[in-house]
Amino acid sequence: MEVGICKQEMAQKKKNAVLVDGVILNGPITDSKAGEKFVEEAFKVIMKEVIQKADDVTQKVCEWRAPETLKQILDLEMRDTGESHQELLQLCQDVIQYSVKTSHPRFFNQLYAGIDYYSLVARFITEALNPSVYTYEVSPVFLLVEEVVIKKMIEFIGWEEGDGIFNPGGSVSNMYAMNLARYKFCPEIKEKGLSSLPKLVLFTSEESHYSMKKAAAFLGIGTENVYFIKTDERGKMIPEELEKQVQRARKEGSAPFLVCATAGTTVLGAFDPLDKIADICEKHGLWFHVDASWGGSALISRKHCRLLHGIHRADSVAWNPHKMLLAGIQCCALLVKDNSGLLKKCYSAKAAYLFQQDKFYDVSYDTGDKSIQCSRRPDAFKFWLMWKALGTTGLEERVNRALALARYLVEEIKKREGFQLLLEPEYANVCFWYIPPSLRQMEDGPEFWQKLHQSLQYAQKKCGRKEWPEGFGTATS
Amino acid sequence: MEVGICKQEMAQKKKNAVLVDGVILNGPITDSKAGEKFVEEAFKVIMKEVIQKADDVTQKVCEWRAPETLKQILDLEMRDTGESHQELLQLCQDVIQYSVKTSHPRFFNQLYAGIDYYSLVARFITEALNPSVYTYEVSPVFLLVEEVVIKKMIEFIGWEEGDGIFNPGGSVSNMYAMNLARYKFCPEIKEKGLSSLPKLVLFTSEESHYSMKKAAAFLGIGTENVYFIKTDERGKMIPEELEKQVQRARKEGSAPFLVCATAGTTVLGAFDPLDKIADICEKHGLWFHVDASWGGSALISRKHCRLLHGIHRADSVAWNPHKMLLAGIQCCALLVKDNSGLLKKCYSAKAAYLFQQDKFYDVSYDTGDKSIQCSRRPDAFKFWLMWKALGTTGLEERVNRALALARYLVEEIKKREGFQLLLEPEYANVCFWYIPPSLRQMEDGPEFWQKLHQSLQYAQKKCGRKEWPEGFGTATS
Numbered sequence: 027m028e029v030g031i032c033k034q035e036m037a038q039k040k041k042n043a044v045l046v047d048g049v050i051l052n053g054p055i056t057d058s059k060a061g062e063k064f065v066e067e068a069f070k071v072i073m074k075e076v077i078q079k080a081d082d083v084t085q086k087v088c089e090w091r092a093p094e095t096l097k098q099i100l101d102l103e104m105r106d107t108g109e110s111h112q113e114l115l116q117l118c119q120d121v122i123q124y125s126v127k128t129s130h131p132r133f134f135n136q137l138y139a140g141i142d143y144y145s146l147v148a149r150f151i152t153e154a155l156n157p158s159v160y161t162y163e164v165s166p167v168f169l170l171v172e173e174v175v176i177k178k179m180i181e182f183i184g185w186e187e188g189d190g191i192f193n194p195g196g197s198v199s200n201m202y203a204m205n206l207a208r209y210k211f212c213p214e215i216k217e218k219g220l221s222s223l224p225k226l227v228l229f230t231s232e233e234s235h236y237s238m239k240k241a242a243a244f245l246g247i248g249t250e251n252v253y254f255i256k257t258d259e260r261g262k263m264i265p266e267e268l269e270k271q272v273q274r275a276r277k278e279g280s281a282p283f284l285v286c287a288t289a290g291t292t293v294l295g296a297f298d299p300l301d302k303i304a305d306i307c308e309k310h311g312l313w314f315h316v317d318a319s320w321g322g323s324a325l326i327s328r329k330h331c332r333l334l335h336g337i338h339r340a341d342s343v344a345w346n347p348h349k350m351l352l353a354g355i356q357c358c359a360l361l362v363k364d365n366s367g368l369l370k371k372c373y374s375a376k377a378a379y380l381f382q383q384d385k386f387y388d389v390s391y392d393t394g395d396k397s398i399q400c401s402r403r404p405d406a407f408k409f410w411l412m413w414k415a416l417g418t419t420g421l422e423e424r425v426n427r428a429l430a431l432a433r434y435l436v437e438e439i440k441k442r443e444g445f446q447l448l449l450e451p452e453y454a455n456v457c458f459w460y461i462p463p464s465l466r467q468m469e470d471g472p473e474f475w476q477k478l479h480q481s482l483q484y485a486q487k488k489c490g491r492k493e494w495p496e497g498f499g500t501a502t503s
Numbered sequence: 504m505e506v507g508i509c510k511q512e513m514a515q516k517k518k519n520a521v522l523v524d525g526v527i528l529n530g531p532i533t534d535s536k537a538g539e540k541f542v543e544e545a546f547k548v549i550m551k552e553v554i555q556k557a558d559d560v561t562q563k564v565c566e567w568r569a570p571e572t573l574k575q576i577l578d579l580e581m582r583d584t585g586e587s588h589q590e591l592l593q594l595c596q597d598v599i600q601y602s603v604k605t606s607h608p609r610f611f612n613q614l615y616a617g618i619d620y621y622s623l624v625a626r627f628i629t630e631a632l633n634p635s636v637y638t639y640e641v642s643p644v645f646l647l648v649e650e651v652v653i654k655k656m657i658e659f660i661g662w663e664e665g666d667g668i669f670n671p672g673g674s675v676s677n678m679y680a681m682n683l684a685r686y687k688f689c690p691e692i693k694e695k696g697l698s699s700l701p702k703l704v705l706f707t708s709e710e711s712h713y714s715m716k717k718a719a720a721f722l723g724i725g726t727e728n729v730y731f732i733k734t735d736e737r738g739k740m741i742p743e744e745l746e747k748q749v750q751r752a753r754k755e756g757s758a759p760f761l762v763c764a765t766a767g768t769t770v771l772g773a774f775d776p777l778d779k780i781a782d783i784c785e786k787h788g789l790w791f792h793v794d795a796s797w798g799g800s801a802l803i804s805r806k807h808c809r810l811l812h813g814i815h816r817a818d819s820v821a822w823n824p825h826k827m828l829l830a831g832i833q834c835c836a837l838l839v840k841d842n843s844g845l846l847k848k849c850y851s852a853k854a855a856y857l858f859q860q861d862k863f864y865d866v867s868y869d870t871g872d873k874s875i876q877c878s879r880r881p882d883a884f885k886f887w888l889m890w891k892a893l894g895t896t897g898l899e900e901r902v903n904r905a906l907a908l909a910r911y912l913v914e915e916i917k918k919r920e921g922f923q924l925l926l927e928p929e930y931a932n933v934c935f936w937y938i939p940p941s942l943r944q945m946e947d948g949p950e951f952w953q954k955l956h957q958s959l960q961y962a963q964k965k966c967g968r969k970e971w972p973e974g975f976g977t978a979t980s
C-alpha cells in the first residue's frame with residue numbers, strides 16, 4: 027500500500043530496514059495519505075446518503091429486507107485479504123441503503139425525533155480523537171465537560187450539589203442507582219456480598235421499565251424481590267399501594283431499601299407522583315431513585331417541568347439526553363444527590379496501575395473509580411456542544427415542540443373515524459387503537475379485542491388491562 | 504434561523520401555521536442547509552486538526568494544562584442562548600487543541616497504537632445513522648454484522664459453535680461472564696437472589712484486571728469472595744495454588760462456581776496456563792472464563808496464537824478488538840461457548856413493548872434479551888469494516904508488528920545504560936525501570952527503591968513485589 031513512494035526511495039528504505047521477527051519495524055504500515063482520502067470519500071457518502079436525506083420525506087426510511095434475503099444481498103464475509111477502497115465505499119453505500127434512517131421524519135420509534143447537527147459533530151470529533159474518560163491526563167477536556175454538564179443537570183433537578191456519571195444507558199443508570207442504594211443501606215455488602223443477609227426488597231411501579239427487573243437479577247437481588255406497585259388508570263404509581271407493600275415486606279422479614287419512581291413510563295408516558303413517594307421514602311428511610319430516562323428532558327421546559335414536581339427530593343436520577351433532546355445514542359447520566367463521595371466509595375477498586383494518587387494534578391478529576399467501566403466514552407460532550415449551540419431556550423423549544431406535536435396528534439385522532447384514543451397523554455406518548463371498518467360496529471368485549479389483534483396480524487396474548495397487548499399503537503413524538 | 508426564505512413565503516407560512524400550545528408545528532425547526540454546512544465545516548477541522556496530524560510526530564500529543572487553568576481557557580459554560588456556527592467551530596478547535604491525540608505515534612498509553620481509517624469511517628457511519636441494536640427491524644444490517652463478527656471470533660477461539668454480544672467494555676464483559684456462570688450454577692438466583700444461599704466464590708489471579716473485584720461487588724457476590732490466586736515470577740496463575748484454593752473454599756462450606764483466567768494481564772502482559780486451569784475447572788465442575796480483553800487479539804496471529812493455547816476449552820471469553828487491533832473505543836465482545844440459548848435465558852426480561860414474539864420476521868435476530876442494556880451501540884460494525892479492509896492477514900500483521908516492536912524495545916533497553924528490564928515479555932507489555940545516574944551505583948534494597956520512586960516524583964507506597972508501585976514503567980506497544 028505504499029502508493030506515491032518512488033522506487034529509489036523504496037530501495038533506500040529496504041536498506042535501512044530494521045527487521046525483527048520477520049516484521050520491518052521502520053517501514054510505513056499504513057499509507058496515511060490513502061487513508062485520509064478514504065475518510066474524505068466516505069464522508070461524502072455519509073453526507074449525501076445519510077445527513078442530506080435525513081429530512082427528506084421523499085426518501086425511504088429503510089429499504090426493508092428480511093434477514094435471510096439481506097444476508098444474500100450484502101457481502102458480509104470477512105476474508106483473508108483486504109478489499110479495495112472502491113469496494114469498501116460500495117459496501118458503505120450498501121450498509122447505509124439497507125439501514126434504518128433513524129433521523130427520517132417518518133421514522134416513528136422510541137428514542138428518535140430527527141437529527142441534531144451539533145451533537146453529530148461532537149460525535150465525529152470524539153470518534154476521531156478516540157479518548158477514554160477515566161483519567162484527566164488522557165481526557166482533560168472531556169472530563170471538565172462532563173463535570174460542567176453534570177453540574178447543569180443537577181441544577182435543573184433542583185439539588186444544591188451532587189455528583190454523577192455518564193454511562194452506557196438508562197438500564198445501566200438504574201443498575202448504578204440500585205447498587206448505590208444497597209451500598210448506602212449496608213456498605214459491607216460490597217465486600218461480603220448478599221449471602222446470609224435478609225432479602226433485600228425494592229419497589230417500582232408495574233408500568234416501570236423492564237431494566238429494573240434486569241438490574242435486580244444482575245445485582246444478585248433477584249427479580250422476585252422487585253415488588254411491583256399498582257398504578258392508577260393513568261399508569262402512575264399509587265402511593266397508598268406503595269405504603270402497603272413496604273409494610274408487607276417488613277412483616278415478611280425482608281429489608282426494603284429502594285423505591286424507584288418513573289418519570290415518563292415507556293408505554294404511557296406516565297409520571298409517578300414524586301412528592302408523595304418521597305414522603306414514603308423519608309418515612310421508611312428508603313433510597314429514592316427516579317428513572318427519568320425518558321421524562322427527564324421535561325425539566326428543561328419551564329412549561330412542562332411541573333411533570334417532575336418533587337424530583338429534587340430524589341437521592342438519584344437517571345436521565346437520558348439521547349432521547350427527546352436528540353443527543354445521539356448513547357448519552358445517559360446517573361445523577362446522585364450525595365456529594366460526600368458515595369459514588370466513589372461504592373464503585374472504587376483503586377487500581378494502582380491507573381489511578382495513582384500522587385500524580386502531578388488534582389486526581390479528584392479522575393473519574394475511573396466512580397464507574398463500573400474501565401474505558402468509558404465521552405458521552406457528555408455531545409450534549410454539551412448541542413447545548414452550546416442551541417442554548418437552554420433552544421433545548422426548551424425542542425421539548426415544547428415534542429409535547430405540542432403530541433397534543434396535535436391527540437386532537438387529530440379524536441376527529442378521525444376508526445381511531446380510538448386510549449387516554450389523554452401527559453407527555454409525548456400517544457396511545458391509540460386503529461379499528462378497521464369491519465370492527466367499528468362491534469361491541470367492546472373479548473371477541474372484539476381478539477378480532478382487532480388478528481386484524482393487525484398480531485396474535486393476542488392477553489386481553490386484560492395493564493399487560494399491554496402486542497401491536498398496541500404508541501407514538502412517541 | 505429561516506435563512507433563505509423570502510418575506511412573501513414567510514407571510515404565507517405564517518398564515519398556514521398550525522399553532523398548538525404556543526408552538527408553530529409546521530414551521531421549519533432547524534435550518535437543515537445551515538446544519539449540513541456546519542457539519543461540513545466541522546469535518547474539515549477534524550480532518551486537519553485530528554486525522555492529518557494523527558501521524559505527524561512534529562505535532563504535540565497534547566497541549567497540556569492543569570484542570571483549573573484549562574477551565575479558564577475553555578468557554579465551558581452552557582447559556583440560555585445558543586452560539587453562532589463560527590463560535591462553535593472555534594470551540595471545536597479549542598477542544599481538539601487541548602485534548603490528547605490518542606492516535607499520535609508518541610502517545611504511549613494502554614489501549615492505543617495509532618489510527619485505523621476504516622474503523623473510523625465505520626464509526627462516522629454509525630454516528631450518522633444513530634442506530635440501536637436491540638431489534639432487527641431497527642438495525643437490520645448491524646445485527647447481521649454483529650452475528651457474522653461473533654461467528655468469526657468464535658472460529659478463532661476454536662469453538663465449533665457459540666453465542667456472544669458486543670457490550671460497553673471488558674469490565675462489563677467480565678460481569679456478563681460472572682453472571683452467566685452464576686446462572687448456570689444455579690438458575691434460581693435470577694429470581695430469588697443470593698440471600699439465604701451459601702457464599703459463592705470465584706477465583707482469579709492476583710495479576711488479573713481490577714474489574715473482577717468490581718464485578719463481584721456489583722453482582723452482590725462481594726469482593727471478599729474473589730479468591731486471588733498466586734502467580735509465578737512471570738505473573739501467571741499457578742494451577743496448583745488454584746487447586747488448593749478451590750479445595751479450601753469447599754472446606755469452608757462456600758460454593759465455588761467460576762475461575763477467571765487472564766490472557767494478557769494489564770501490567771505484565773502475562774498469559775495464564777489455560778490448559779491446566781481448564782483441567783481444574785473440569786474436575787471441579789467450574790465455569791471457565793478467560794479475560795482475553797487485552798490478549799485475545801493474539802488469536803489472529805498464527806505466530807502468536809499459541810499464547811492462548813487451551814482457550815477453546817473456556818466457557819466464555821472477553822475480547823476487546825479496540826485495543827491492539829485499533830477498532831476504536833468501545834469494541835468489546837463477550838463470547839460464550841454455549842449455543843443452547845443460555846445468554847438469552849440468563850438475561851431476558853421479555854419486555855412486551857419491544858420484543859414481541861409475533862413479528863413479521865424471525866425474532867431470533869433480536870438481541871435485546873441477551874443484553875443488560877436496552878439501547879445498544881453497533882460496536883461490531885467498526886471491527887467488521889476494518890476486517891473487510893485489511894483482511895485477516897492485515898490484522899495478523901498488526902499483531903505481529905506490535906509484538907516485534909516490543910521485542911525491539913526490549914533489545915534497546917538491554918543495550919542502554921540506566922534502563923533495567925523487569926522481565927522478558929511474552930506479549931506487548933514491556934516493563935522496565937529507568938535508573939537515574941545518581942542511583943546507578945547504589946545497591947538494591949529498600950533505600951534504593953525509595954530513592955528511585957522519589958526521583959520519579961512519585962511517592963512510594965509499598966516496596967514489596969506483586970503490588971506494583973506507582974510510577975513503575977510499562978509500555979504497551
